[in-house]
Amino acid sequence: MTELGLQPFLALSAFLFACGVVCIASKRNAIGVLMGVELVLNAANVNLVAFARYNPAFQLEGQVFTLLVIVLAAAEAAVALAIILNFYNNHATVDVDQADELKG
Amino acid sequence: MLNWIDTNPGRIYLVATLLPLVAFTLLLIGGGIRSACRPYRRQGGFADSLYWIFGGDKPLKTGAYLATVLMALAAVLGVTGLVLVLTDPSEGSLREDRWAERLTSWVHLGPDLPTPTEWDRKRESDPTPPPLVALKLELGYKIDHLAAVVFAMVTVISTLIFIFSLGYMQDETEVVVADHEVDRQTVGRHASGPHVGQHFQRRGRFGRFFLYLSLFCFSMLNLVIADNLFQVFVSWELVGICSFLLIGFYYERPSASTAANKAFIINRVGDAGFLVGIMIAWTYLGTLNFEEMFTRVRSPIADSHGVAQFPNQLIRANAAEPYRDGTPRYELPPRDEFGTGSHLILMPLVPEEPSHVHSPGYGPHRDQDFAVPASQNVTTYGAIPYWLFVVMGVGIFLGCVGKSAQVPLHTWLPDAMEGPTPVSALIHAATMVAAGVYLVGRSFPLFAPEVLLVIAYIGAITLFMAATIALVQTDIKRVLAYSTCSQLGFMMLALGVGGWVAGLLHLITHAFFKALLFLCSGSVIHGCHHEQDIRKMGGLRHKMPITAFTMLVGVLAIAGMPLLSGWYSKDQIIAAAMAYGLDHQHHFLLFLLPVLTTGLTAFYMFRLWLLTFTGSPRDTQVHEHAQESPRVMTIPLIVLAVFSIGVAWGWPLWNADASYLGEILKKSEPAAVAVAFAHEHETAHHYHLAAGGLALILAIIGAGLAFHYFSRRQPTPETMSAPGGAGYRFLLNKWYWDEAYDKGLVRPTIQLAQAAAAADKRPTDAPPPPGEPELPPKRFDLLTVDGLLNTVGQAVAGVGRWLRIVQTGQLRMYMLALALTAVLLLGILTALTE
Numbered sequence: 001m002t003e004l005g006l007q008p009f010l011a012l013s014a015f016l017f018a019c020g021v022v023c024i025a026s027k028r029n030a031i032g033v034l035m036g037v038e039l040v041l042n043a044a045n046v047n048l049v050a051f052a053r054y055n056p057a058f059q060l061e062g063q064v065f066t067l068l069v070i071v072l073a074a075a076e077a078a079v080a081l082a083i084i085l086n087f088y089n090n091h092a093t094v095d096v097d098q099a100d101e102l103k104g
Numbered sequence: 105m106l107n108w109i110d111t112n113p114g115r116i117y118l119v120a121t122l123l124p125l126v127a128f129t130l131l132l133i134g135g136g137i138r139s140a141c142r143p144y145r146r147q148g149g150f151a152d153s154l155y156w157i158f159g160g161d162k163p164l165k166t167g168a169y170l171a172t173v174l175m176a177l178a179a180v181l182g183v184t185g186l187v188l189v190l191t192d193p194s195e196g197s198l199r200e201d202r203w204a205e206r207l208t209s210w211v212h213l214g215p216d217l218p219t220p221t222e223w224d225r226k227r228e229s230d231p232t233p234p235p236l237v238a239l240k241l242e243l244g245y246k247i248d249h250l251a252a253v254v255f256a257m258v259t260v261i262s263t264l265i266f267i268f269s270l271g272y273m274q275d276e277t278e279v280v281v282a283d284h285e286v287d288r289q290t291v292g293r294h295a296s297g298p299h300v301g302q303h304f305q306r307r308g309r310f311g312r313f314f315l316y317l318s319l320f321c322f323s324m325l326n327l328v329i330a331d332n333l334f335q336v337f338v339s340w341e342l343v344g345i346c347s348f349l350l351i352g353f354y355y356e357r358p359s360a361s362t363a364a365n366k367a368f369i370i371n372r373v374g375d376a377g378f379l380v381g382i383m384i385a386w387t388y389l390g391t392l393n394f395e396e397m398f399t400r401v402r403s404p405i406a407d408s409h410g411v412a413q414f415p416n417q418l419i420r421a422n423a424a425e426p427y428r429d430g431t432p433r434y435e436l437p438p439r440d441e442f443g444t445g446s447h448l449i450l451m452p453l454v455p456e457e458p459s460h461v462h463s464p465g466y467g468p469h470r471d472q473d474f475a476v477p478a479s480q481n482v483t484t485y486g487a488i489p490y491w492l493f494v495v496m497g498v499g500i501f502l503g504c505v506g507k508s509a510q511v512p513l514h515t516w517l518p519d520a521m522e523g524p525t526p527v528s529a530l531i532h533a534a535t536m537v538a539a540g541v542y543l544v545g546r547s548f549p550l551f552a553p554e555v556l557l558v559i560a561y562i563g564a565i566t567l568f569m570a571a572t573i574a575l576v577q578t579d580i581k582r583v584l585a586y587s588t589c590s591q592l593g594f595m596m597l598a599l600g601v602g603g604w605v606a607g608l609l610h611l612i613t614h615a616f617f618k619a620l621l622f623l624c625s626g627s628v629i630h631g632c633h634h635e636q637d638i639r640k641m642g643g644l645r646h647k648m649p650i651t652a653f654t655m656l657v658g659v660l661a662i663a664g665m666p667l668l669s670g671w672y673s674k675d676q677i678i679a680a681a682m683a684y685g686l687d688h689q690h691h692f693l694l695f696l697l698p699v700l701t702t703g704l705t706a707f708y709m710f711r712l713w714l715l716t717f718t719g720s721p722r723d724t725q726v727h728e729h730a731q732e733s734p735r736v737m738t739i740p741l742i743v744l745a746v747f748s749i750g751v752a753w754g755w756p757l758w759n760a761d762a763s764y765l766g767e768i769l770k771k772s773e774p775a776a777v778a779v780a781f782a783h784e785h786e787t788a789h790h791y792h793l794a795a796g797g798l799a800l801i802l803a804i805i806g807a808g809l810a811f812h813y814f815s816r817r818q819p820t821p822e823t824m825s826a827p828g829g830a831g832y833r834f835l836l837n838k839w840y841w842d843e844a845y846d847k848g849l850v851r852p853t854i855q856l857a858q859a860a861a862a863a864d865k866r867p868t869d870a871p872p873p874p875g876e877p878e879l880p881p882k883r884f885d886l887l888t889v890d891g892l893l894n895t896v897g898q899a900v901a902g903v904g905r906w907l908r909i910v911q912t913g914q915l916r917m918y919m920l921a922l923a924l925t926a927v928l929l930l931g932i933l934t935a936l937t938e
Binding site for chain 2: 025
């Protein structure tokens with residue numbers, strides 16, 4: 001089996017990241033935005049494990065940080081879903097464009 | 105305790121100085137407790153009983169007696185100390201050790217360093233010289249003959265004044281004191297409200313008076329024993345604040361409170377100069393200790409080759425090409441131009457090599473140039489621009505001008521008569537005004553010849569001007585006030601023309617007879633129920649014989665009649681002035697003015713005495729109620745009269761030069777005086793008799809004229825209050841100094857302040873009263889302070905308003921901005937790394 005090298009992983013990560021950002025920026029549905037956030041986080045995870053594999057200096061750190069990000073993403077999803085639920089209770093919608101009460 | 109004093113007899117002075125401070129502290133604490141407990145009186149309990157223990161409603165006399173006893177104790181110590189100083193056989197550094205101590209670890213900002221003398225002793229073990237550090241404030245005392253004599257004088261006179269005050273301030277022991285003067289001065293102020301038809305009333309302030317007096321004496325004594333300029337300055341300011349408190353003792357009277365302010369403010373002007381002098385000394389000389397400053401500016405007495413050519417002189421040099429390493433270099437001018445040069449050479453405090461002392465001069469081993477190292481230490485030479493040295497001297501003298509009431513800062517002294525009379529005696533005789541003359545005498549070696557000339561001229565102008573004003577004044581205390589001004593001028597003049605001993609001798613003798621005169625006037629005022637106008641007196645001799653007789657002694661002494669103390673000192677001053685005038689013909693005015701003034705002095709003093717005590721009474725009401733003062737007041741008068749006669753005696757009695765007190769003072773005369781005025785002293789010796797004779801003749805003429813005008817021709821009250829000619833009015837209005845200051849300084853300052861206030865006044869600061877339109881703000885203010893601040897505020901608000909637009913609340917916009925920014929940053933980074 002031949003080694004793939006670092007670049008394909010980085011390219012995948014960049015692709016995922018771009019997808020995530022576009023998803024966050026374009027979706028009006030709050031759940032969709034949340035999905036975009038997950039994509040961005042996973043792009044970062046791919047990046048981290050790739051470096052852990054190919055750079056000996058990051059062998060341990062890469063793994064640990066990935067685990068950390070996964071846990072973080074779970075927590076974040078829980079909090080975000082709670083906010084969305086509450087928002088829906090108050091406004092009967094999950095359209096983020098309607099959530100502009102904090103604007104300056 | 106005895107052992108503690110035996111090793112350092114100077115500590116007697118320390119104890120004596122602290123005694124008045126103890127009195128002050130005790131009175132302060134006692135009074136504080138009493139006023140703190142006052143709300144609880146008649147409520148029972150601990151606070152109530154404390155209140156009654158500390159005197160209750162009636163002013164407590166115990167405190168006053170305590171202060172007097174402690175002051176008397178200080179006087180006993182002062183006189184004992186004087187005797188010890190005179191009989192102490194030790195010489196040189198041993199004497200220094202016995203009579204001087206320094207507390208160096210009081211305040212110092214630099215590293216802890218040994219003083220030069222300490223280092224001199226332990227040089228064997230540690231040969232690196234300590235740097236010259238100016239960042240050190242010290243406490244210390246140094247007793248020489250001058251300090252001992254002045255100390256004894258101050259304590260003795262203060263004690264007598266304390267005793268006198270016990271009688272004079274009797275009114276203040278009452279629970280309620282009615283001050284009619286306040287009603288007279290503030291007509292209409294009590295006309296409305298609850299006080300209609302009532303006199304102004306207040307509580308007696310007996311204890312407070314002695315509290316202030318004690319602090320005053322402590323400050324003065326501390327000033328006398330101080331061995332460094334900073335300690336002098338601290339005491340100087342303390343004396344200033346005490347005089348402020350005492351002059352304004354009757355502060356409900358507008359005249360008293362303004363007089364107190366005036367004294368304080370005018371003294372600040374002088375003190376500003378004093379501070380400049382201190383700071384120059386601090387920066388360039390590196391020390392404020394008197395002895396060390398003298399060592400720095402004056403050349404050493406001897407070098408290791410024997411006696412130096414120019415001992416105790418100010419050595420001036422010109423700046424020359426610096427050394428190759430950049431160290432400044434100075435060169436002595438050619439021999440025939442000695443005494444000129446742009447810089448003054450500062451001597452090392454301690455010679456680098458005790459066996460090989462350099463001294464600047466023109467001998468075979470001459471040192472023509474001086475290197476001034478960048479980092480100075482106690483063994484190196486230095487240099488100060490000569491003009492700065494002159495400024496330093498003038499600055500220190502300016503402080504003395506303020507304190508000793510010399511022209512142009514003399515206007516506070518006559519106004520200071522608003523205080524109770526014992527205060528006038530204390531200020532005018534023993535303490536405040538003496539401080540200025542004492543300091544000039546003390547720091548004499550720091551004065552360049554130019555400064556001495558300034559001192560002499562200021563003194564000469566003051567003595568003449570004040571004497572002419574005193575000729576026509578009608579308030580018994582004001583005549584004496586101007587007389588004090590004039591006599592202080594004599595002292596300053598003497599110091600300026602090289603009569604160091606004469607000036608300080610006059611300081612002592614004058615202190616005694618002026619205290620006597622003031623207390624006599626106090627006795628007259630007390631006896632006449634606070635009448636001070638001599639036009640309403642006359643014929644009081646039979647009513648108050650003791651006062652009249654003792655005052656005559658004072659008058660004779662101040663007029664310079666032979667064999668009284670004033671004669672000895674004034675004779676020496678005139679001789680010194682005459683010698684200076686003869687040696688420097690173009691400064692002949694310095695001789696002419698004092699000689700003329702001796703005649704004026706005799707005239708106005710006899711005028712005062714004759715108008716008060718002889719002739720027929722001009723105001724029967726005053727005369728009928730007049731009475732001799734109680735014994736507690738007359739005994740100090742008698743004691744002071746004895747001192748006024750004999751304090752300057754010596755043997756032979758008829759030789760003015762042989763004054764024993766003068767001989768004592770001579771022992772502490774700085775060597776610089778003899779060096780600077782060698783020729784004048786020679787001349788003075790030759791013309792002594794002529795000068796004294798001339799002064800005496802003029803004094804007798806003055807006295808005779810006074811007798812002619814005020815005793816043979818009895819002046820009527822009408823002629824005395826006539827408006828008189830232009831010259832008379834000019835003198836009566838004190839040469840219009842107050843008016844000139846008012847027009848030239850006070851008014852413009854007030855107008856400037858009002859203009860500034862008007863410019864700043866924005867009607868918008870406060871809401872307009874209802875019914876009136878809001879006025880537009882002043883244009884000036886719009887463009888300056890307010891405008892500037894408002895612009896800043898408005899700019900910030902504008903930026904905020906603009907930034908609000910960006911905050912849409914749209915998540916997608918934020919995300920877009922985030923992504924675009926990230927791309928932008930990446931682009932910038934890429935561009936930069938390539």
